[in-house]
Amino acid sequence: MVKIHLKKGDESQFLYETPVDTPVDDVIKDVTCIYNGRLKVQRLCADIEDLSLHGIVLPPNMQGLTDEQIIELKLHDEWADKCIPSGGAIDTKDKYGRRNGKAPNKQMQEVLNKTIQGAKDMISKKKVDANVPLTQATVTEAISILKGAVTIVYPMGLPPHDTVRHELENTEDLSGTQASTEIIEEPNASLWWAGKEFLRGKKLSDFVGKNDKTKIVAKIQKKGQGAPSREPVVSEEEQKKMMAYYYKKQEAMKKLEADGEDSYLDAAWADSNHLKRRFHGISNLKFR
Structure with a gap:
């Protein structure tokens, strides 16, 4: 049906x-x-x-x-x-x-x-x-x-x-x-x-x-009113979630800029070679 x-x-x-x-x-x-x-x-x-x-x-x-x-x-x-x-x-x-x-x-x-x-x-x-x-x-x-x-x-x-x-x-x-x-x-x-x-x-x-x-x-x-408006690709609920996510991300960036620190560069997601080291199995090496 x-x-x-x-x-x-x-x-x-x-x-x-x-x-x-x-x-x-x-x-x-x-x-x-x-x-x-x-x-x-x-x-x-x-x-x-x-x-x-x-x-x-x-x-x-x-x-x-x-x-x-x-x-x-x-x-x-x-x-x-x-x-x-x-x-x-x-x-x-x-x-x-x-x-x-x-x-x-x-x-x-x-x-x-x-x-x-x-x-x-x-x-x-x-x-x-x-x-x-x-x-x-x-x-x-x-x-x-x-x-x-x-x-x-x-x-x-x-x-x-x-x-x-x-x-x-x-x-x-x-x-x-x-x-x-x-x-x-x-x-x-x-x-x-x-x-x-x-x-x-x-x-x-x-x-x-x-x-x-x-x-x-x-x-x-x-009849005679032409084609009605199409349904939006993204629902209203999904749009709210996306707006909340981008707002949260924007606020985090503002905070980093206000601190004037580069400490976030030490994070794994900011390391451009992080993925490469993971493939080689050396991502968790510690040096004394």
């Missing part, structure tokens, strides 16, 4: 595994689905965190209004009477005026928060370091456990305008948001490795060779 460490720009995303003879079209389709799926899980986790803290989303005509304005306009949130969290609600006002401020109790918040952390762990970038590939099944499972936790806390369901419900029912409208710029639709996706684009209609082996145990770093992006 070929392992592909997928990146978006310089940011690591996940590890993907597939046979070397897989068609490029299938690889791009699968990788794009997982990539967009991770984004969906991240959005869901953020929305459910807000749900846990401040309750359900207010109707569009009540969002952003103060309590006085709501009373003055004689507005009423009918969904607040229907969508009550299990065990009752606690008052936690949303300073942005987007949610109704009727949050689940502490026990139900814990259910949501534990599930959120579990879903995040399932799609975590740390799995790349652990050499654990990510699959569509794992992403689907992460969404499923989030849906299950929301159902436990809100057995009567969520309002039709709630963002969590839209995400779970795949009816979310992300137009005009930052999230929409991150999504890459499969027909507009391109995959690059070593400065070359994986061309559709070919197989993965046409680019990475026949070795089924190859591991590469590939980058996903939208």
Whole structure:
């Protein structure tokens, strides 16, 4: 199985595994689905965190209004009477005026928060370091456990305008948001490795060779953006070690120059004939 460490720009995303003879079209389709799926899980986790803290989303005509304005306009949130969290609600006002401020109790918040952390762990970038590939099944499972936790806390369901419900029912409208710029639709996706684009209609082996145990770093992006920047020859960690080594060497030379002594010339590494004497077996001779 070929392992592909997928990146978006310089940011690591996940590890993907597939046979070397897989068609490029299938690889791009699968990788794009997982990539967009991770984004969906991240959005869901953020929305459910807000749900846990401040309750359900207010109707569009009540969002952003103060309590006085709501009373003055004689507005009423009918969904607040229907969508009550299990065990009752606690008052936690949303300073942005987007949610109704009727949050689940502490026990139900814990259910949501534990599930959120579990879903995040399932799609975590740390799995790349652990050499654990990510699959569509794992992403689907992460969404499923989030849906299950929301159902436990809100057995009567969520309002039709709630963002969590839209995400779970795949009816979310992300137009005009930052999230929409991150999504890459499969027909507009391109995959690059070593400065070359994986061309559709070919197989993965046409680019990475026949070795089924190859591991590469590939980058996903939208078509028409040109070739992405290549991976540096030296990793950031190796570069830090090299800088530390040369700094240490530079400081040692400065100290020798400051001492004004030539004692270092007596060292073995400074003796130009040291290697020659070692070959002749006379490097450790002592004279009285």
